[in-house]
Amino acid sequence: MLKTRFLLGLFLIVGAFASCKKDSYNAEEQAKKDDVLIADFIAKNSIVAVKHSSGLYYQTLTPAANGENNFSGSTNVTVTYEGKLLDGTSFDKGTNVSFPLGNLIQGWQIGIPLVKRGGRIRLFVPSTLAYGNSSPGAGIPENAVLDFTIDLISAQ
Structure with missing residues (x-):
């Protein structure tokens, strides 16, 4: 009985500390x-970027001559991309890969519709529009600002 109470008390204490860590995260x-990190990065690297109302920064590298911007969450986008951290570490690449736009991180859902088919865009994604205070796996730490270069091949 005493052992059970001790274990129950221990679980309650551990649970309280675990919830404190999550509660201490403030997205705002x-x-x-993240905004300071991105603004500093683009200034140091002389990058001309636009700040979207969402907090995402973007740079149109190659505007497409033609194309439509009729995107929805069910739009399938085919892209070639590279994802990096601000220190230049590459964590992911894809060539001619397709995804439903609605299944992607918020930064891509906001940023990809800013370029037309055939165009190239660079997105500086604050962690709050990516994976927040969690790490999706090796290579991307929690609260990471992500730097993507994306070629939009098609959107249907």
Whole structure:
């Protein structure tokens, strides 16, 4: 009986500490930190980028001459892309891969419709529009700002 009470008490204490860590995350504060990181990065690298109302920064590298921007969450996009951290570490690449736009991180859902088919865009995605305070796996730490270069091949 005493052992059961001790274990129950231990689980309650561990649970309380675990929930404190999650509760301490403040998306608004993190967005401000990310904004400073991105603004500093683009200034240091002389990048001309536009800040979207969402907090995403983007640079149109190659505007497409023609194309439509009729995107929805069910739109399948085919892209070639590379994802990097701001320190230049590449964490992912894809060539001629297709995804439903609605299944992608918010930064891509916002950024891809900003370029037309055949165009190339660079997205600086704050962590709050990517994976937040969790790590999706090796190569991307929690609260990471992501830098993507994306060629939009098609959208249907």
